[in-house]
Amino acid sequence: MSRAIVFDLDGTLIDSAPDVANALNRLLAEEGRPTLSLPEVQQLVGEGASALIERAWTATGASAATDAVRPLVERYLAFYRACPADHTHVYDGVRDELARLAAAGHRLGICTNKPDGMTNLVLETLGLAPLFAAVVGGDYVRRKPDGEHVRETLRQMGAEGMQAIYVGDSRTDVLAAKDAGLPVVAVTYGYARMPVEQLGADILIERFGDLGAAMDKVSP
Numbered sequence: 001m002s003r004a005i006v007f008d009l010d011g012t013l014i015d016s017a018p019d020v021a022n023a024l025n026r027l028l029a030e031e032g033r034p035t036l037s038l039p040e041v042q043q044l045v046g047e048g049a050s051a052l053i054e055r056a057w058t059a060t061g062a063s064a065a066t067d068a069v070r071p072l073v074e075r076y077l078a079f080y081r082a083c084p085a086d087h088t089h090v091y092d093g094v095r096d097e098l099a100r101l102a103a104a105g106h107r108l109g110i111c112t113n114k115p116d117g118m119t120n121l122v123l124e125t126l127g128l129a130p131l132f133a134a135v136v137g138g139d140y141v142r143r144k145p146d147g148e149h150v151r152e153t154l155r156q157m158g159a160e161g162m163q164a165i166y167v168g169d170s171r172t173d174v175l176a177a178k179d180a181g182l183p184v185v186a187v188t189y190g191y192a193r194m195p196v197e198q199l200g201a202d203i204l205i206e207r208f209g210d211l212g213a214a215m216d217k218v219s220p
């Protein structure tokens, strides 16, 4: 039976933290702030670019003033756009498994809090874009953990009425998917800020290539 499969992006399909960290650290350096390590940056990713900047400011000294966040986000995105995927890699097994799922007739979509422009640029650069029926990024008004982000992705995929499943790496993903009424597969290798067993996912997978088998267990 063909399903609709909604994927998170950062920490689930791609390890984008190295390029996020480089762009963020260029901004922090320009602002005279300490830079952050890769593991530190991984802990800041998942709720979009504004949250990334706010958390980075809190982690490196005084918090950013509310009206300063937007211009800082724009400068961060300019750095990120210049090097969207220099050090980003598609996690092991992702390309093969996505191709297999698409060939098996499943409809694939992406629901990410990463800003739309960056999401599309990164997907194009990595050659992943053609696999997805719809991509709904972080410019959408009701972002994860709001389930409306997931429902909008399903609508844009033309997948209403299809059996659907969500695949992500964080608590934000689990909350959004549950809010939308979807079973959740969580990957254990991503950027979760808590032990993965506590995410509340229906099933955990250590390798992306295990997704097909996990889906059959969660929604036979």
Ligand SMILES: O=C(O)COP(=O)(O)O
Pocket: 008, 009, 010, 011, 045, 046, 047, 048, 049, 111, 112, 113, 114, 115
């Ligand atoms: O916070 C971000 O930029 C993206 O995060 P997501 O792809 O895990 O939703």
Ligand SMILES: [Mg+2]
Pocket: 008, 009, 010, 011, 012, 046, 168, 169, 170, 190, 191
């Ligand atoms: Mg993620």
